[in-house]
Amino acid sequence: MEARRIHRYRDLLPPLPKASRGGQRKWEHWSSTPVLEGVQIGTLLRWARLSIEVRAALRSLGRKPDDALLEAATEFFERARVDGWRQLGHAGFVTSVGFDDHEKQILDNRHYMWVACEGVCAAVSLARALRDDGASEGEVEHYEHCYRSWLDFINDELIVRPGQWLHVLSFDNQVTEESTPRSGDIAWAIQTVLIGRIPMWPPFASAISRGLLDHPEEAPTDRRSWVPFRRRH
Numbered sequence: 001m002e003a004r005r006i007h008r009y010r011d012l013l014p015p016l017p018k019a020s021r022g023g024q025r026k027w028e029h030w031s032s033t034p035v036l037e038g039v040q041i042g043t044l045l046r047w048a049r050l051s052i053e054v055r056a057a058l059r060s061l062g063r064k065p066d067d068a069l070l071e072a073a074t075e076f077f078e079r080a081r082v083d084g085w086r087q088l089g090h091a092g093f094v095t096s097v098g099f100d101d102h103e104k105q106i107l108d109n110r111h112y113m114w115v116a117c118e119g120v121c122a123a124v125s126l127a128r129a130l131r132d133d134g135a136s137e138g139e140v141e142h143y144e145h146c147y148r149s150w151l152d153f154i155n156d157e158l159i160v161r162p163g164q165w166l167h168v169l170s171f172d173n174q175v176t177e178e179s180t181p182r183s184g185d186i187a188w189a190i191q192t193v194l195i196g197r198i199p200m201w202p203p204f205a206s207a208i209s210r211g212l213l214d215h216p217e218e219a220p221t222d223r224r225s226w227v228p229f230r231r232r233h
Contacts, residue, residue, distance in 0.1 A: 038096040038107040041084030042115035045093075045122040048076035052125040056200035059132075060221055070129055077122050081146065084115070090172045091153045093119060109171035110178075113158050116150055117188035121195045123147040128200055128216070154192070165189050 051073035059065055084093040087106060093115040098105030127143040157173050158165045166179045191204060198207040199219035212218065 036096060036108075038098050038105075039079075039083070040096050041080045041093050042095070042112065042118050044076045044080035044084075045115065045118035048073040048080070048122040049118065049125045051076065052129045053200050053203075055129065056132075056219060057202075060201050060219055062221070065133065070133075073122075073126060073129070077126060080119070080122075085119075085150075088171050091149075092116065092157065092169065092171075092173060094171070111157075111169040111171065111173060113154075113165050113167055113185055114188045116154050116158065117192040119150045120147060120154070120192050123150065124195050125200060132217075151192075 051069045055066055055069040055073075080093070083097045086092070087094045088109060090111075092111030094106050095108035095110050095112055095115065096106075098107060123143045123146040127140045127147065130140050130143070154165070157169060160166060160181075164181050165185060166175065167182045167185055168176070168178050170176050194204075194208075194213070197214050197216055198204065198212050199216055201207075201219050202210065202212075207213070210220070212220075
């Protein structure tokens, strides 16, 4: 029944435009949502963080930590770091790279604020996961280095004054017409400066509302954090 419903809604939408050559993004002609092409560096970093959050959530239920989730998070993180960071000789993450030749083909070389934020959050998440598993400081050092480097980039290039972060920079970190700070970026900024001060689970807003700010190693073991995910009849 659900499959038929989704199929019915899909048929109401006009077809997506075909991708143009040269990696340029196209726009859906029923909305202003961009259709991004290639491998999105920020999305890889986000999935690294989310994998660790799911792992922490399962641990809160008393389950054994899933090594597959940690492995996936590590691979997402490293792929994004190698393909996205400091390309073309300048600090910052490029936005997207090609699927087939991702190490050489850069589809969008702009440095978005939200991608750097996801990088910081992913580094903190992986460092926390390893420490929770009893890893040595030497094993965590790589992620600590990435965290400091990417936070320095945000501080040096993106923050123009307290509470105001640039939306995007050119590949060589120059301000452009698109750089104007946007209200939609506030969530990423808040998450970036606070993620090291809360547990990996429960979700961000829930952790703060439950008084877990500055108690990053005290994740609750009760099931209250799972309430939003309960099945409603």
